[in-house]
Amino acid sequence: MIKQNLHTHSIFSDGENTLEEMALAAISKGFSSLGFSDHSAIKGCEDWCMPREKYAEYFLECERIKEKFEGKLEIFIGLEMDVLSEKCEYPLDYAIGSCHHVVKNKKRVCIDNTPEELIEGAKDLFNGDMLLLCEEYYDEVGRIAERDDLQIVGHFDIITKHIEVCKGIVDVTSERFIEAENKALDKLIKAGKIFEINTGAMARGKRTLPYPSERVLKQIAKAGGRITISSDCHDADFLDCGFDECLTLAKKCGFGEIYYLECDGFKAHKF
Template sequence: MNTLHNYHTHTHYSDGSSAPVEYIEEAVRQGFSALGFSEHSVLPFENTFALKPGSEAAYTSEIRKLRETFSDRIEVLLALEADYIPTLSTGFEKLKQSLGLDYIIGSVHLVGNSYPDNLWFIDGPKRETYDEGLKQFYNGDIRKAVTAYWHQINSMLENESFAIIGHLDKIKMHNQGRWFREDEKWYASLVNETLALIAEKEVIVEVNTRGIYKGRSDSLFPGETILRIIHERNIPVTISSDAHQPSEISLLFGQAEEMLKKCGIRSVSRYNHGIWSEVGIV
């Protein structure tokens, strides 16, 4: 790639390990042109991964100061990974405007709506949490559960404004070949419906390497099948590591680039002083 950049980064303000400056110093050392910080947005219930209520000012202030400090070496960007939960999450555009963000990554980690106790957590390190939620909320009906996930993504695309969609097919992470196959007709139909919406809304798809380097997935989010359709539909992509530690900021970027080229994709989206443009993959 002509330039290194990562737009999906978590620090100790949410569920990352370290202070923002440590990520920037590592990015400078690796020759990055840009690093975007994207803490998990505040949620209206207790959790272990999102920004704590009232911490937004400290987070945004620190990133802005670091942007000035490192302005001659790297472009530092201020963003959020905003969780979309119908009736519970804050509107993305309101977040962007009130906090003065450069962009928002829209993601679904919790499937459901209305009440925190009714949410199926599909992420995190424990496969048991996924399985328990599947049984509790969907009576073990994986097709119903997975359909709810993809339909919630569709609702996010239809009702919110954001630049990047995060780890598009993360619903597969704890499946690990047990409950459904990605080549099943019903699953492919859900994927195609969502990709049509993504193309219509002109949202960038994040190609996320974290599942592989954490040993929780055999493929990228999204995987090869979806990436081939993304190429056919001319949907823009960007590579991210979803870093939670400074050492993770560029993990498996080379592998991701090779997969993109294998699928016919020859460029990625880059944010440069307020404008998204395409840069070629070497």
């Protein structure tokens, strides 16, 4: 298996390690390439996002690491672009499009923080209708299809994050939920976006399975959609967390290839 991770955080946002430590971990784990993707700036989320004023320093440091490890590890420079962030004027090799909030009437709820915050947000913004909140979430995710600056869809169904530990929070088998999910999937697949199988929450002990669900992966495979594997890494020790399981899962769901970023764009590798 080719080892690449395009979803890597560092101390520039909410990661535990420096970019250089991440690169060293990648080399020691046998990676051929690594993509940096710290969180883009969102006003009011400075505790986990990279402030706008740090962009210049981030891109300089990415370039320094790229040069330093040339010949040993190929470095790609990217961002995890939240859909609420302003477009980035620095040149990027790629960007992950992610949705971490649901917004209504200029109020927003962070959907991947705590179950309590999610439930409170549904009460406050949607009269307690969690399904309505989920529909709003998938509408927003679907709009990534219209953005040509975003190539990868980050953690497609992160809205389901708290379900394993907080059963009953929302019925993911309900017709409304599946319809909202499918509508977003359809738009994103048609736009040629690449979905990541993301093991980040597994590494942090929040889930036992990656995003997205088997149901979603099977839908993507059936429609001829594209996937990549990422660890949404916030800690160098977990850079390749669950990669083998992801490959097995991808095969089980009907995929025959995985996409990797190369110097001239995304390329499929059969397995």
